[in-house]
Amino acid sequence: LAANAAAVSKMASVTERIPESLVVHIGAAPSIGRERWVELSLLIGKAGAQEKIDGLVESEDFAALGSDDRFNALVATLNKAGKPVKKVVPALKQSWQAKDQRLSAEIINTGRTCTVSLKAKAAGDFGRFLSNNLDRLYAEFQEQSFHEGD
Numbered sequence: 001l002a003a004n005a006a007a008v009s010k011m012a013s014v015t016e017r018i019p020e021s022l023v024v025h026i027g028a029a030p031s032i033g034r035e036r037w038v039e040l041s042l043l044i045g046k047a048g049a050q051e052k053i054d055g056l057v058e059s060e061d062f063a064a065l066g067s068d069d070r071f072n073a074l075v076a077t078l079n080k081a082g083k084p085v086k087k088v089v090p091a092l093k094q095s096w097q098a099k100d101q102r103l104s105a106e107i108i109n110t111g112r113t114c115t116v117s118l119k120a121k122a123a124g125d126f127g128r129f130l131s132n133n134l135d136r137l138y139a140e141f142q143e144q145s146f147h148e149g150d
Helices: 005-017 020-026 033-042 049-057 059-063 067-080 125-132 134-148
Strands: 091-098 104-109 114-119
Touching: 005 033, 005 067, 020 033, 020 067, 033 049, 049 067, 049 104, 125 134
Parallel strands: none
Antiparallel strands: 091 104, 104 114
């Protein structure tokens, strides 16, 4: 890890501003980068932040989330100006494997986004195939959705 003195100082200030108990409530949050932790540390210093934090971390919904989602829920809550807290829905994860077991996929659906991650030597080729056929696949999806709505 290469970091200059300014970056180290910034990281140290984050650890001073975010209480250890809050870090424990959040967890590792492995996909959250340094800058997002800096953002959280600044939000914690805002007036009224502690009440929002306490209300969120004590909820069962918060405890049921994964650590990345807990982090994101906390930042979203602290970014709001006195608005009611929306319930954060955890991402739905699915796995798929081809019958010949030469290709697998992980599908993560948050409701607003859906990410398909392909794994195998043929993942790149199959990904290009999907990309080249998205117009046709989407048209089939729309047709199916239209008929299901009847």
